[in-house]
Amino acid sequence: MPEQNQYQVKTLKIDGKEVAAAEHQTILEVARENGIDIPTLCHFDGLPSVGACRMCVVEVKGNNKLLPACITQAQEGMEVTAHSAELAEYRKLIVELLLTERNHICAVCVSAGHCELQAMAQKLGVNHVTLPYLHIKCTIDGSHKRFVSDGNRCILCGRCVRVCSEVEGAHTWDVTGRGINSRMITDLGEGWGHSETCTSCGKCVSVCPVGALVEKGRSVSEMTKPNFLPYLLQMREEAQ
Amino acid sequence: MQTIRIETITRVEGHGKITIRLDDKGVVEDAHLHVLQFRGFEKFCIGRPFYEMPSLTARICGICPVSHLLAGAKACDAIMGLRIPETAEMLRRVVHLAQVAQSHALSFFHLSSPDFLMGWDADPAERNVLGMAAEHPDQVVSGIRLRKWGQHVIELLGGKRIHTPWIVNGGVSAPLTVAVRDEILASIPEALAIATRTLEFFKHSMEHLAEEVDTFASFPTMYMTIGRKDGNLCLYGSRRRHEGWLRFADADGNIVADNIHPRDYADYVGESVDPASYMKAPYYKPLGFPMGMYRVGPAARLNMARQCGTPLADAALNEFRARYGEILQSSFHNHYARLIEIVFCIERMQQILEQQGILDTDIRAEAKANEPRGVGIIEAPRGTLIHEYKVDSNGMITGANLIVATAHNTLAMNRGLRQVADKYISGREVREGLLNRMEGLIRCFDPCLSCATHADGTMDLEVEVVDSVGQQIESVTR
Numbered sequence: 001m002p003e004q005n006q007y008q009v010k011t012l013k014i015d016g017k018e019v020a021a022a023e024h025q026t027i028l029e030v031a032r033e034n035g036i037d038i039p040t041l042c043h044f045d046g047l048p049s050v051g052a053c054r055m056c057v058v059e060v061k062g063n064n065k066l067l068p069a070c071i072t073q074a075q076e077g078m079e080v081t082a083h084s085a086e087l088a089e090y091r092k093l094i095v096e097l098l099l100t101e102r103n104h105i106c107a108v109c110v111s112a113g114h115c116e117l118q119a120m121a122q123k124l125g126v127n128h129v130t131l132p133y134l135h136i137k138c139t140i141d142g143s144h145k146r147f148v149s150d151g152n153r154c155i156l157c158g159r160c161v162r163v164c165s166e167v168e169g170a171h172t173w174d175v176t177g178r179g180i181n182s183r184m185i186t187d188l189g190e191g192w193g194h195s196e197t198c199t200s201c202g203k204c205v206s207v208c209p210v211g212a213l214v215e216k217g218r219s220v221s222e223m224t225k226p227n228f229l230p231y232l233l234q235m236r237e238e239a240q
Numbered sequence: 241m242q243t244i245r246i247e248t249i250t251r252v253e254g255h256g257k258i259t260i261r262l263d264d265k266g267v268v269e270d271a272h273l274h275v276l277q278f279r280g281f282e283k284f285c286i287g288r289p290f291y292e293m294p295s296l297t298a299r300i301c302g303i304c305p306v307s308h309l310l311a312g313a314k315a316c317d318a319i320m321g322l323r324i325p326e327t328a329e330m331l332r333r334v335v336h337l338a339q340v341a342q343s344h345a346l347s348f349f350h351l352s353s354p355d356f357l358m359g360w361d362a363d364p365a366e367r368n369v370l371g372m373a374a375e376h377p378d379q380v381v382s383g384i385r386l387r388k389w390g391q392h393v394i395e396l397l398g399g400k401r402i403h404t405p406w407i408v409n410g411g412v413s414a415p416l417t418v419a420v421r422d423e424i425l426a427s428i429p430e431a432l433a434i435a436t437r438t439l440e441f442f443k444h445s446m447e448h449l450a451e452e453v454d455t456f457a458s459f460p461t462m463y464m465t466i467g468r469k470d471g472n473l474c475l476y477g478s479r480r481r482h483e484g485w486l487r488f489a490d491a492d493g494n495i496v497a498d499n500i501h502p503r504d505y506a507d508y509v510g511e512s513v514d515p516a517s518y519m520k521a522p523y524y525k526p527l528g529f530p531m532g533m534y535r536v537g538p539a540a541r542l543n544m545a546r547q548c549g550t551p552l553a554d555a556a557l558n559e560f561r562a563r564y565g566e567i568l569q570s571s572f573h574n575h576y577a578r579l580i581e582i583v584f585c586i587e588r589m590q591q592i593l594e595q596q597g598i599l600d601t602d603i604r605a606e607a608k609a610n611e612p613r614g615v616g617i618i619e620a621p622r623g624t625l626i627h628e629y630k631v632d633s634n635g636m637i638t639g640a641n642l643i644v645a646t647a648h649n650t651l652a653m654n655r656g657l658r659q660v661a662d663k664y665i666s667g668r669e670v671r672e673g674l675l676n677r678m679e680g681l682i683r684c685f686d687p688c689l690s691c692a693t694h695a696d697g698t699m700d701l702e703v704e705v706v707d708s709v710g711q712q713i714e715s716v717t718r
Contacts, residue, residue, distance in 0.1 A: 107403070108295050140287055142634035145608075148289055193634075216635070217606060219408040220295035 012078035014058075021074035028056055028069040031082055038082050039091060039123070041098075041116060042157035043070045044207055046233045047166060052158050054094055055120070058082045066090070092124050100131045101180070102138060103152040104210075110223040111211030117155060118210075138183060143193030146216055147205055149184065154212035156182055160204035163229065172198040184212075203229065242266070244665065249679050256687070258678055260661050268665055271657035273650070273682065275519035282640045290319050290609055290631045291409040297627065297642065298403050301688055303346060306339035306394060307620035307645075309407040311627040314479065314616025316409035318502070319631055320607035323480050327600040328411030330592050333476045334424075335397050335407065336618070337585040337592075340475060341431070342390025343621035344538070344578040344585075347686040348438070349383020352575060355680050356445055361673030379441075382434045386582070389431045393589075396420045411604035421593055432552070432586045439556055439579045446576065453564075455663050456681050457571035457656025460491030462524055462534035463543050464509075464648065466619055467498070471546035473553075473584060475619045484617060486624070488524060488534065489544050493567045497526070502615040505626055509643065514650070521650040522643055533651040536623025537685060538577035539568045548580065550587035556580045571656055571684045578621075578686075609635030620645045622686050646687040656681045 010021045014031050021030040026049070031038050042053040051068035058069045061079035069082065081087070098104070098117060106112045121127075138151025158175065161184075165171040172195050176185045186195040205213045206225050214223045247257035261269045285296055294312030298305040310332055317324055324332075350369050357376050358367045365371070373380045391401045397420065398404025398412075406413050446453070467487045468474040477484015486500035486508065500508055510525040510532070524532030534540075543566075547554045557580055564573065592598065609631050616627045623645030630639035660681045664674040 108292065108299065110292070140289070140636060142289060142632075142636045216289070216608070217291050217409065219291055219413065220405045222405070222408070222413065 010074055010076040010078075012074055012076065012080065014080040015082050025074050026070055027058060027067075027072050027074050027078075027080055027082075030074050031069065031080075036082055038069050039120060040070060041120060041155065041209060042159065044159050044162075044229070046229050047159060047162040047207070050158055050162070052156065053098075055091055057087065057090060059084065059087065088124070092126050095121050095124055095126045096129050096131055098155050099126070100129050100133045102134070102136050102154065108220055109153065109211045110214050110218045110220060111153075111225075112221045114221070114224050115211060116209035134180075136180070141186075141192050142216070143191040144198070144200070144216075145193065146200060147192065147202070148214055148216050149186075149192055150212050150214070151183055152212075153210050154184055155210055156184070157209055159207040159209065160184065160213055163203045163207045167229070167232070168199060168201050168203050170197045170199055170201075173204060244675070246675050246678060249682055256682070258657060258682070260657075260665055260678070262665070266666050268658065268661040271654065271661040271678070272516060273519075273653050273657060274517040279518075282642060285637050285640050288637050290614075290629055290635045290637055291316055293627070293629055293637065293640070294407060294409065295403070295405060300642075300644070302402055303688060304339060304343050304620055304622070305403045306335055306407065307618060307625050308627070309404065310336055310476070311616040311618045311620070311625045312629075313407050313409055314477075314484075314502075314618065315614040315627040315629050316616070317479060317605075318614030318616060319609050319611050319629060319635070320410060320605070320614075321610035322410065322605045322607050324411040324605050325600070325602045326480060327415070327597055328603040328605075329476075329478055329480055330595065330598055331397065331412050331416055331603065332407060333478075334589055334592050335394055335404075335412075336476050337589045338390045338393035338397070340390075340621045341435075341582045341585040342387045342394070343686075344582050345383055345386040345390060347621070347683075348575060348578050348582075349379060349386070351686070352680070352683045353379060353383070355676065355683070356442075356449065356575075360676050360680065361671075364672065364676070367676070379438075382438055386431060386434050386438075389427060389434075392427070393424050396424060408604065410606055413604065415601040415603050416599055418599065421598065425590065425593055428586055428590050432583070435579065435582045435586055436552060439583060442576060442579055443559075449572070452572045452677075452680070453570045455572075455660055455677075456684050457652055457659060458569055459655065459659065460569060461652055462491065462496070462527075462532070463489045463493075463540040464524075464534045464536050464624055465541045465544045466617055466624060467544070470549075472549035473541055473545040473547070473581075475541075475585075477618060486617065487544065491567070491569075493543055495544075502617045502626075503613070505615060505617065505628070509626070511643070511647075517650075519647050519650055520643075522648050523651065530651055533655070534648065535571065535652045536645055536648040537571075537574055538581050538621075539571060539573045540623065541619060542577045542580065543567050548584045550584050550591065552587055553580055553584035556583060571652065571681070574684045574686065609633075622646055622688055623648055644688065646685065649685045649687070653682060653685055653687070656684075 008023050014036050019030050019034045028038055038056045041055045043049050049070040051071040056069040057066040059081040060067055106118050141149040160173045164173045172186050174185055175182050177183050186192045187197055242262040244260040245257055249256045256275045258273055260271045263269050294309045297308045297312045300308050354367045354372050358371055395401045398406030466474050466477045466484045468483045487495055488497040490496050508525050509522050512521045512529045514521050523529045524534050548557055613630045618625055625645050626643040628641040629637055632638050660678055664677050
């Protein structure tokens, strides 16, 4: 009987704190409602979560796997550990893996100072890397009139795919390849400027957490991204 | 045959070594400067958006990043095919003047003056800025204060002392505020007092440095700089006023090529590759290699300038010329020329900051890439700096050629080394003080061999004398 479940309140513990969750709420949502900060990179308020970055992994008692808080629904009686020394190390390792895979040289990046990856590294205390740099060479697509896509700075969070598909409805962006060969593409890979579906709305640029999707002509540190999406979604909801 | 190697050269920016080859009788056969570092900027910038180039190439150097930022930004302006707003140009000039002053202060006080004040043959353990602090604290304090002043002006304008993100394609990224302008103007009298006091001091020191003037790269060469329409000293070169075009002079100061548009630089500047060094050796193309040797830098600029264009600097230049002639043939005069230029920079900065329009907020022009190629040229502290970029239709870099000031002086530095070696090095005895003069010759040019700096003079200096089959005969380690 779904009508009843909709109002069913679940009780659980996160980091020892007793919290209450509504039906369909994720661990991340419940944690944030209760002032417990779980770090995220691919999650974006207003977009469906996909659990791509694994920054939000938590421990759940009785489960021997780490679970991503952004896509794991809160359950009655759950005992969640969101912060432990081990989890902190895992999260630092994730950031380190991201920093070493492609080219994240903050000093010359247009998004330096306004970058979520950079901020996360600072927040978690990742002040050096121990793994060898891979420096995978990716394409820089400058074919669009207003925007540039620099795959070298992409962390494959998929926010651009989700916002383009779910909010704009264009689905210009997608991922091609697998694993370490994954790359963002527009349409069937013919170049952003030649895309027939792109409406040039700029939502993908707005939600990109790093310097991968940026406005053309921006110099180092100049790429600031106003977060208009929550406002846009709120307006739509009110209109409905 | 013997070879003497000075490795690594101390009190210069970057890593280099000197080799001196002697024949069996101990007579100098050849002397050569080698730059040991490979940087690769021209390669790894390919594929980047053109407007990222100023900040990317700024990383070439930590001493004069402003020079690379400005040359890069000018090349970007050319690619966009526009003239930047007048206020933006004024602000770029102010930051450039601050940078030239601080870089010259570093060269004179920190790197070179230990030789003049402590003596060429002083104990290397003392012959550095720390030794200077003990024996000549006033000079050290002056140097530090002057450099700090220049760096502080850069920071006030650009938010950062090094690698400021403020200098961008199309202008600068933020206007000048009244508070910053007034703070800089208030700091100018003290900076000017230090500069003029040091100039006065060095003027008297020159009386004891006649031998160095005669020996340190004292020979006729051509000179190159960028020029203004009035013929005065030109450091930035306004695109708005169609200034900053290249000019060459012969050894007597006669202009032999003038009004060379930056885009045409390659018609006049050839680049020879030296297999023993990572630094190329540019030459004046019409005369060919190596006949087309020319020099750039402070002395070359003053040789080619009618006047500086500010009162105190002009007075100093006139006095200098009255004493040493219109053409400063010896590269040792770079030290004196640097001090004159510091005075000029401070005076000119005051003039620009007091001009109408300096506080205007129209400070950036925007455009896409409209030209397939752009060249930006400025006078960096060490001499003419050329940035050339080529782009595709999307504005992505397809080629880059950077000729830094130090490279222009390669041929002259090698010939100067030979001149100093001929005078001071012979036989199998290798005395440290004599080898220090070889380094001193290099320091006259204030070469920036890479972005690294080793200003404290504490790096190991190893000199080896080896025979023709590489057997070590003698080794002197500092």
